[in-house]
């Protein structure tokens with residue numbers, strides 16, 4: 001999958017169902033992390049264009065909500081088909097724009113089509129309920145409550161760079177299915193992928209105005225969108241500091257936040273090391289660790305720590321390092337700033353006495369896979385999310401110490417527990433403060449119909465197909481008072 005970026009395209013914004021140049025006359029250059037050059041330009045949308053898009057979205061939403069679930073679902077099914085048909089081109093864009101291996105990028109597109117189809121089916125099978133008035137002391141049989149779901153209005157979907165298609169569609173599809181309109185704000189690096197996925201949606205003949213794609217400078221439209229009175233719900237995935245900022249900017253609207261993590265792998269002394277090593281390797285290093293649910297620290301029992309570390313070292317040294325075009329596991333990080341940040345965490349740990357097992361090599365924004373042993377609590381890498389291929393190993397004396405360290409983190413997205421004693425694993429899992437704990441497996445978001453949530457600084461609210469549908473709708477209660 002070789003790249004040819006000799007012809008640079010200026011992509012248009014999708015505003016009120018039309019592909020348009022922004023009146024700002026400005027564009028934003030999109031840099032490829034591994035080609036280290038501009039691969040295209042996107043529109044810098046203005047605040048006035050945001051206002052107009054939101055006004056039109058409200059009008060379109062009222063008409064859209066009147067369509068039947070099956071009618072709405074038909075558009076989304078067609079979107080899934082278009083994504084699969086265009087998967088090669090979209091995957092190539094993801095690869096170039098965010099530096100993800102081509103095969104993984106293509107998997108992301110196909111997984112997204114599956115997610116959209118499942119979203120349609122789940123919504124079709126959601127039922128309301130009726131309540132009997134006499135179910136409460138003194139209640140009247142003639143009172144019957146009908147509980148249905150109703151849309152919220154205009155949903156603002158904000159996606160991060162690392163899964164630019166999947167984490168956008170996992171907001172857009174449930175929002176549309178429940179009868180909402182959508183304003184979609186992609187990450188800057190991720191905007192061209194966003195354009196491509198919305199081109200696929202546009203091909204379905206989606207009613208004009210129902211969805212607008214607002215690419216632009218965070219400083220000009222970020223807060224403006226978030227604080228806009230016309231936005232009725234925000235679904236955000238991104239970093240914890242951005243998420244915290246958003247939660248301060250908004251008032252009285254539902255907010256779902258999926259944020260950063262510092263997922264621990266707790267390796268008990270009776271763990272099956274084959275399983276633990278395989279899971280930690282996949283969990284920590286795929287896409288250079290640029291995954292919210294990457295394993296970001298290992299808490300291993302002293303008794304097996306030497307064995308685990310030497311096996312991890314052997315596996316790390318087999319990892320492919322280089323270009324996403326060659327499907328390397330380790331690829332250049334999203335930008336130089338991110339690589340500097342990861343390097344800073346490695347340097348801090350080494351100065352404070354961590355043992356370098358392997359790695360700590362760098363070429364521009366390509367950081368080689370790094371394993372640090374004997375990491376202690378005074379080191380930043382013990383607590384901070386690197387979003388890069390560096391894994392700290394912290395040795396512990398007991399399960400209790402592992403649980404204490406796991407819970408000392410400000411984050412609580414996922415965790416893994418490795419033990420061959422299921423009672424022990426379950427006992428540990430139930431004490432870890434995280435949205436999801438994986439027993440004898442790697443931390444990961446999928447399958448997409450499982451609830452997905454972070455606690456503490458890792459998020460607010462729940463995603464996963466069914467829960468996303470619920471979060472993008474509200475109850476509408478109608479009470480029949482019979483004669």
Ligand SMILES: NC(=O)c1ccc[n+]([C@@H]2O[C@H](COP(=O)([O-])OP(=O)(O)OC[C@H]3O[C@@H](n4cnc5c(N)ncnc54)[C@H](O)[C@@H]3O)[C@@H](O)[C@H]2O)c1
Nearest residue numbers: 159160161186187218222223238239242258259260261292
């Ligand atoms: N929990 C999850 O589901 C999940 C999934 C993927 C990524 N993440 C997290 O995302 C982070 C990496 O992604 P990123 O670097 O794109 O995150 P980021 O927080 O920098 O950006 C996320 C999105 O927010 C937008 N944004 C930034 N400032 C804004 C503002 N003031 N108003 C409105 N929008 C604004 C960005 O343009 C982007 O679209 C990591 O911390 C990772 O753990 C979490």
